[in-house]
Amino acid sequence: xxxxxxxxxxxxxxxxxxIPYLSKRRAERMKRLGDFLNRESFDLxxxxxxxxxxxxxxxxxxxxxxxxxxxxxxxxxIGSGLCVFSKHPIQEFTQHVYTLNGYPYMIHHGDWFCGKxxxxxxxxxxxxxxxxxxxxxxxxYNRQKDIYLTHRVAQAWELAQFIHHTSKKADVVLLCGDLNxxxxxxxxxxxxxxxxxxxxxxxxxxxxxSEEGCTMVPENCYVNQRELEPFPFGxxxxxxxxxxxxxxxxxxxxxxxxxxxxxxxxxPLSDHEALMATLCVxxxxxxxxxxxxxxxEGSQLISVLKEAWRELDLGVAQARWWATFASYVIGLGLLxxxxxxxxxxxxxxxxxxxxxxxxxxxxxxxxxAVYLFHMQEAKGLSGxxxxxxxxxxxxxxAQDSGPESRPALLLGxxxxxxxxxx
Amino acid sequence: xxxxxxxxxxxxxxxxxxIPYLSKRRAERMKRLGDFLNRESFDLxxxxxxxxxxxxxxxxxxxxxxxxxxxxxxxxxIGSGLCVFSKHPIQEFTQHVYTLNGYPYMIHHGDWFCGKxxxxxxxxxxxxxxxxxxxxxxxxYNRQKDIYLTHRVAQAWELAQFIHHTSKKADVVLLCGDLNxxxxxxxxxxxxxxxxxxxxxxxxxxxxxSEEGCTMVPENCYVNQRELEPFPFGxxxxxxxxxxxxxxxxxxxxxxxxxxxxxxxxxPLSDHEALMATLCVxxxxxxxxxxxxxxxEGSQLISVLKEAWRELDLGVAQARWWATFASYVIGLGLLxxxxxxxxxxxxxxxxxxxxxxxxxxxxxxxxxAVYLFHMQEAKGLSGxxxxxxxxxxxxxxAQDSGPESRPALLLGxxxxxxxxxx
Numbered sequence: 001x002x003x004x005x006x007x008x009x010x011x012x013x014x015x016x017x018x019i020p021y022l023s024k025r026r027a028e029r030m031k032r033l034g035d036f037l038n039r040e041s042f043d044l045x046x047x048x049x050x051x052x053x054x055x056x057x058x059x060x061x062x063x064x065x066x067x068x069x070x071x072x073x074x075x076x077x078i079g080s081g082l083c084v085f086s087k088h089p090i091q092e093f094t095q096h097v098y099t100l101n102g103y104p105y106m107i108h109h110g111d112w113f114c115g116k117x118x119x120x121x122x123x124x125x126x127x128x129x130x131x132x133x134x135x136x137x138x139x140x141y142n143r144q145k146d147i148y149l150t151h152r153v154a155q156a157w158e159l160a161q162f163i164h165h166t167s168k169k170a171d172v173v174l175l176c177g178d179l180n181x182x183x184x185x186x187x188x189x190x191x192x193x194x195x196x197x198x199x200x201x202x203x204x205x206x207x208x209x210s211e212e213g214c215t216m217v218p219e220n221c222y223v224n225q226r227e228l229e230p231f232p233f234g235x236x237x238x239x240x241x242x243x244x245x246x247x248x249x250x251x252x253x254x255x256x257x258x259x260x261x262x263x264x265x266x267x268p269l270s271d272h273e274a275l276m277a278t279l280c281v282x283x284x285x286x287x288x289x290x291x292x293x294x295x296x297e298g299s300q301l302i303s304v305l306k307e308a309w310r311e312l313d314l315g316v317a318q319a320r321w322w323a324t325f326a327s328y329v330i331g332l333g334l335l336x337x338x339x340x341x342x343x344x345x346x347x348x349x350x351x352x353x354x355x356x357x358x359x360x361x362x363x364x365x366x367x368x369a370v371y372l373f374h375m376q377e378a379k380g381l382s383g384x385x386x387x388x389x390x391x392x393x394x395x396x397x398a399q400d401s402g403p404e405s406r407p408a409l410l411l412g413x414x415x416x417x418x419x420x421x422x
Numbered sequence: 423x424x425x426x427x428x429x430x431x432x433x434x435x436x437x438x439x440x441i442p443y444l445s446k447r448r449a450e451r452m453k454r455l456g457d458f459l460n461r462e463s464f465d466l467x468x469x470x471x472x473x474x475x476x477x478x479x480x481x482x483x484x485x486x487x488x489x490x491x492x493x494x495x496x497x498x499x500i501g502s503g504l505c506v507f508s509k510h511p512i513q514e515f516t517q518h519v520y521t522l523n524g525y526p527y528m529i530h531h532g533d534w535f536c537g538k539x540x541x542x543x544x545x546x547x548x549x550x551x552x553x554x555x556x557x558x559x560x561x562x563y564n565r566q567k568d569i570y571l572t573h574r575v576a577q578a579w580e581l582a583q584f585i586h587h588t589s590k591k592a593d594v595v596l597l598c599g600d601l602n603x604x605x606x607x608x609x610x611x612x613x614x615x616x617x618x619x620x621x622x623x624x625x626x627x628x629x630x631x632s633e634e635g636c637t638m639v640p641e642n643c644y645v646n647q648r649e650l651e652p653f654p655f656g657x658x659x660x661x662x663x664x665x666x667x668x669x670x671x672x673x674x675x676x677x678x679x680x681x682x683x684x685x686x687x688x689x690p691l692s693d694h695e696a697l698m699a700t701l702c703v704x705x706x707x708x709x710x711x712x713x714x715x716x717x718x719e720g721s722q723l724i725s726v727l728k729e730a731w732r733e734l735d736l737g738v739a740q741a742r743w744w745a746t747f748a749s750y751v752i753g754l755g756l757l758x759x760x761x762x763x764x765x766x767x768x769x770x771x772x773x774x775x776x777x778x779x780x781x782x783x784x785x786x787x788x789x790x791a792v793y794l795f796h797m798q799e800a801k802g803l804s805g806x807x808x809x810x811x812x813x814x815x816x817x818x819x820a821q822d823s824g825p826e827s828r829p830a831l832l833l834g835x836x837x838x839x840x841x842x843x844x
Contacts, residue, residue, distance in 0.1 A: 075801055075802065076798055077801065092586075092587075115798070165516055362783070372535075379497055386496065390512070
């Protein structure tokens with residue numbers, strides 16, 4: 001490879017808000033999205049919330065000449081909603097479904113039914129191995145009282161671990177998607193610290209788009225304005241993250257977002273804003289000193305790991321509390337049922353007893369399901385906590401043996417992390 | 423590294439049959455297992471079916487001086503049953519829970535409640551990166567009419583993909599566990615063809631143990647003799663599989679199995695036989711020509727991929743059939759419920775109507791759960807089928823462009839696959 005080798009990548013990311021029957025003007029927006037993607041001819045278009053496989057198939061037909069390769073990631077009951085269109089051949093793909101993803105009884109939120117996942121594509125471009133990840137984490141419905149916080153932290157950890165273990169031979173790693181995490185949120189920091197990924201918005205010197213890079217903005221007519229009230233500019237929860245390893249250097253030349261409108265017509269493509277990044281992969285070392293985005297890395301990693309460990313530990317305790325509570329309800333339900341059977345057999349208030357039979361059987365089955373679910377939740381959280389604790393132990397050891405040990409800790413993952421400033 | 427460098431690894435694998443309350447003489451067997459492992463001082467002991475975390479903790483206490491590193495893989499409701507004890511420090515670990523793992527309503531089989539998984543350990547030994555995988559696939563309850571066949575094939579594929587994507591930078595890959603697959607079964611062939619792993623039993627020249635390397639033998643007093651009737655020597659479903667990449671060569675110097683008895687006292691350690699392998703990793707090329715275990719590799723891979731694709735396709739159709747059937751039952755249940763409500767309101771056979779209310783609500787909820795479950799099953803199988811189809815397409819392309827393309831297909835996975843004959 002020549003020393004002046006440069007690979008330019010144009011990336012598009014959008015949470016499409018494609019819920020059948022519920023999302024407004026879905027068909028028309030999908031049509032316009034297809035037109036836009038064809039016109040712009042990105043290297044890769046990564047989409048989330050394409051919940052209907054038919055929408056994907058329509059897009060696929062339309063985009064075939066410009067994006068010959070495409071994949072739809074199927075999982076859960078509804079699907080992961082993730083799909084990808086690529087100008088270049090996809091060498092390999094696979095997916096990892098998150099162990100924890102909300103609660104089945106929160107039907108009105110529906111995340112549990114989706115089977116939220118991370119999709120991986122491996123591309124070979126100009127002799128480089130490119131690992132591209134696309135994901136969508138559990139939504140945040142109430143920031144003040146977020147009952148899904150632990151699950152989102154566990155998902156961020158699983159995502160980070162999946163990237164860590166599957167990208168060891170990649171030259172370039174790219175993660176796009178709707179993380180449902182603000183930049184300073186625990187899950188976001190954990191993900192970035194453990195994978196070493198850099199945030200295109202923070203790294204680029206050429207940004208044009210919404211204020212503060214927000215991807216849900218009050219100007220967008222599909223956005224629930226009340227939810228955005230505490231955030232006058234909106235929120236930034238969709239990301240383009242990247243890193244280069246093994247002697248390559250990557251930078252974000254330009255980053256654009258839509259600003260509540262379709263870039264061509266006036267109406268927006270989704271309730272989220274699209275991200276459009278131009279990335280540059282080079283073989284030569286950076287001309288500038290890399291920005292010290294991470295400060296004293298070892299201690300930051302340890303601090304975020306500790307914080308995540310505490311959050312998961314709290315989650316384990318809570319899951320066990322619910323399982324115990326459900327087991328008491330099961331006991332009560334069984335007593336009630338025995339009492340009702342005795343009443344029905346004895347005559348007297350027989351009709352009432354029979355009438356109460358249905359709700360008490362329901363109570364029993366419901367409590368049984370809740371018990372099983374939270375047992376599984378506790379197991380899943382304990383598993384993540386154990387992995388985290390192990391990494392924390394090793395990070396502490398690395399810190400004790402001096403700063404040069406960090407590369408050993410992240411062996412095969414961050415060797416010569418090459419992110420250059422513009 | 424010196425040219426005459428040799429790494430010797432002594433590996434132990436056992437499905438421990440550790441079901442609380444159900445497995446015979448569990449505590450006493452676990453005690454003897456601990457004594458045996460301490461005495462033998464293997465490099466790695468990989469265990470399956472350690473269903474009780476307390477058993478793991480007891481073993482951990484006992485084995486701490488000989489095996490300072492240990493990990494228990496938590497998942498599902500009961501747990502994955504997997505754990506590992508290592509003489510060497512474990513650098514990293516993570517786990518992947520299989521998307522499909524039987525049916526929740528097959529309570530008497532119980533696999534669904536376990537959260538069957540594959541655990542990964544990364545070890546650094548003498549400068550080598552060793553990826554060790556331990557797993558336990560869905561059990562086979564009826565070989566003639568195996569309703570779990572598709573799930574086991576999907577699990578074998580997920581396992582192969584997990585190994586493929588996480589071992590790209592490993593020098594040595596080792597997989598141990600109870601695959602619940604006979605050597606010629608589709609899942610076993612798929613796993614071996616796609617990962618390039620070699621079977622210690624077939625490769626070693628120094629084998630001592632049960633006839634034909636069987637790991638469930640009629641001599642074992644805990645084995646259900648009726649189930650083994652069609653197999654006079656027993657069945658071989660537990661494996662030690664390995665490969666070396668990046669210029670290293672691996673061989674199995676010796677392989678031993680127990681033969682229905684504890685190697686020291688008379689009574690067996692489990693209903694399965696233990697596998698004890700001595701592996702040798704070298705830097706020098708093999709002295710003999712490697713055994714042509716794979717024949718014309720490209721065509722064999724294509725043929726097994728095709729076979730697996732057909733099996734998954736059948737599974738998708740069947741899952742959809744069940745979902746459709748359940749949706750009809752839901753419709754009928756709703757009609758019945760409306761009819762009962764009308765009857766109860768109208769008087770007359772009111773008591774009967776109220777009495778029938780419980781089973782019809784139960785029917786409705788049950789059918790709803792079955793519908794959701796099989797929708798999710800269909801999505802999971804479709805996802806695996808799509809991955810498989812993609813690999814199949816690339817394998818065909820590679821075959822069309824000549825035999826030298828296979829390394830490109832398995833890029834980063836089989837480069838210079840170094841398995842030497844004894």
